[in-house]
Amino acid sequence: MIFRVKRFDPTCDRRPSWRAYTVDVRPKMSVLDGLFWILEHADSTLSFRYSCRAGMCGSCAMVVNGREALACRLRLAHVAAPVHVEPLRSLPVIKDLVVDMTPFFEKYRAVDPFYRAEDPAVTGPAAAPAVVRPESRELVDLQLGCISCGACYSACPVVALNPEFLGPAALNRAYVLSADEREPAAGDRAAAILGDGGVHACHAVGNCVAACPVGINPLLSIQLLRKGATDR
Ligand code: FES
Numbered sequence: 001m002i003f004r005v006k007r008f009d010p011t012c013d014r015r016p017s018w019r020a021y022t023v024d025v026r027p028k029m030s031v032l033d034g035l036f037w038i039l040e041h042a043d044s045t046l047s048f049r050y051s052c053r054a055g056m057c058g059s060c061a062m063v064v065n066g067r068e069a070l071a072c073r074l075r076l077a078h079v080a081a082p083v084h085v086e087p088l089r090s091l092p093v094i095k096d097l098v099v100d101m102t103p104f105f106e107k108y109r110a111v112d113p114f115y116r117a118e119d120p121a122v123t124g125p126a127a128a129p130a131v132v133r134p135e136s137r138e139l140v141d142l143q144l145g146c147i148s149c150g151a152c153y154s155a156c157p158v159v160a161l162n163p164e165f166l167g168p169a170a171l172n173r174a175y176v177l178s179a180d181e182r183e184p185a186a187g188d189r190a191a192a193i194l195g196d197g198g199v200h201a202c203h204a205v206g207n208c209v210a211a212c213p214v215g216i217n218p219l220l221s222i223q224l225l226r227k228g229a230t231d232r
Contacts, residue, residue, distance in 0.1 A: 001025045002082035003034055005046065008093050016093070018084075019043075025076055031085065032060050032071035035097070048097040055213065058149030061088055062097050068151035068211040088154035104150050107166045107197070111174040112189040140179045143172055143221055145214050152218050155211035157203070164197035168208035168218030171199060175221035178228065199225045 003023050008016035021042045023034045032050055039046050048071070051057040055073040062071050063086045065079060076083070091099035152168035153159055159167050174193050193199055199222050208218040 001034070001076060003038060004082050004084045005035075005038070005096070006084075006086035007046070007096050009045075009095055010093075020082070027077075029076045030072050031062075031064055031069070031074045031076060031079065031083065034076060034083065035071065035085070046097075047095040056147060058147035058151075061149035061151045061154070061213070062086065063088060063154065068155050068213075070149065070151075070213045073213060088150050090154055090156070090159045091150065099150070101150060104148075104153050104167070104169070108148065108170045108173060110166060110197075111170045111177075111192045113170070113173045113177070115177060115180070139220070139224075140176055143176050143216055143218075146172055146216055147214055149213065151211045151213055152208035152216075155207040157205055157207065158201060162197070162201055165201045166192065166197045168202075168222070171202070171225060172216060172218040172221040175225050178225065193225055194229055199229070 001023050003021045004018045005021065006016050007013070007019050021038045023037045024041070025034065029037075032048075032053065035046065035048050048060070048062070050060040050072060052059070053072045055070050058070070060071040061068060063069070064071065064074055065084050068088065071085075085097065087093050087097045087099045091101065091103060094100050146169055148169060150169070152172075156165070156168055158165045171193065174189055177189065178193075202219070202222045204219060204223070206219050209220075212218065
């Protein structure tokens, strides 16, 4: 199977270029397995990021045939050839398929993503499970599963056009915390949610929903944050 991988080494390349490799595909191989095949048999200089190889850590998020995916979870049997593999969008490329996640996590931090209960007895690692309004319990459980892979951030056209926009993952985290009744109304978080880069910058395109590899709906979180702000 032909793999076309976008390569870029800032120490010697002026711009990215596509390089083709013929990968010896075996049954049940994933895109990540294909990249390992290239590394071991064709080009030991190829760089990519991974850790768990089980779809849990989010490290291997990249763009495969134009769509964001976790390379370790995407089977080659479900991918059309030739397979085009490139790094996540809207993030600086460190080398080849490895991006600098700093802008993503800076925006994540801007929504004060840490749980801070008013009651100190329930803070810390042994904190009690989130207490949410009963009607939002199921949704919060779902939205809590974000693995911070950056796929939604890469797929979002507003992120690409507006550097101020916090992005789907950060705003989804803000929603999860705002739905927890133990949380005091955090001033910094509220300011970030309603600021220039907050929920009102979202154009509701919905690419984030399609891109999320773990089934989260960040657009719904953003809409609920907007509704909450309007209600207040
Ligand atoms: Fe952890 Fe793919 S290596 S999600």
